[in-house]
Amino acid sequence: MRDNFLVSNKSAYICQKYHVYYQKQRVTFFCYKQIENMNY
Secondary structure, three states: OOHHHHHHOHHHHHHHHHHHHHOOHHHHHHHHHHHHHHHO
């Protein structure tokens, strides 16, 4: 149940969707890195 998290970060939502479609580690890493940058 990460609805709140996704809603809070629209970028994260798009990233997660791509991750599900491609399911690649590179995409996931990039997504996580971007989220951390935004939070920082």
